[in-house]
Amino acid sequence: MGTVFSFDVRGCSDASRARGALVEAVDFLHHMDHVFSPYREDSQVSRLARGEITHERCGPDVQEVRDLCESMTRRTEGWFSPWFAGSAGGWDPTGLVKGWATERAARMLASAARADAVCVNGGGDIQLLGGPWRIGVADPLNPGALTTVVEVGADVPEVAVATSGPAERGCHILDPYTGEPPAHALAAMTVVGSSLTVADAFATAAYAMGDAARSWLEEQPDAEGLATTATGTTWQSTGFARWTA
Secondary structure, eight states: OOSOEEEEEESOSOHHHHHHHHHHHHHHHHHHHHHHOTTOTTSHHHHHHTTSSOGGGSOHHHHHHHHHHHHHHHHTTTSSOSBOTTSGGGBOTHHHHHHHHHHHHHHHHHHHHTOSEEEEEETTEEEEESSOEEEEEEOTTSTTOEEEEEEEOTTOOEEEEEEESSTTTOSOOOOTTTSSOOSSOEEEEEEEESOHHHHHHHHHHHHHHGGGHHHHHHTOTTEEEEEEETTSOEEEOGGGGGGBO
């Protein structure tokens, strides 16, 4: 997936069980990279792009991701889309796969390790199970600084934190309606919810929307958002304050 993953497992009484669970989670993530990477010639996504196979002939993980992409497209009114001009074969699910795979790895790890709390961080997109946790949200304009800290109490069973923007990878999010970089002045968009699959897709869509995301986020029952503009100012959805100290 072209990024670094980290794992934090707490409250597991059996160290060997925890190590085995970590191996399983890492193996799963490597497998998902082999299935979905558009940079691997033999991945199912690359074979789809070349017309060698159809979606119906792909494995169940590809089918699941396709269904999730369709759901996220509907929920974001088209602002999240795996379909746009210039993508390999017209279908590129990478805007959802990392969050989905990270969430699945976290749930696998928590179950197999029988841990009280688990944090899986996939390139800055984080799935938390159990708590407590404090998650720093990086300031996109000041490397090493934080915009805010998300506080997760021990009584919250699951929280996801996802951030989208050009700070780390440059401009890689396009307006799905134009195929061009978004014509707005957002530097980053962070979304907090319970599922990283949803939070990651929502963060991508909200970044593409720009300031229009503010009213859209208010309508979402399972997401709160924090935006940083190119000038360093911020705005947030009404319920975001519950996640900060």
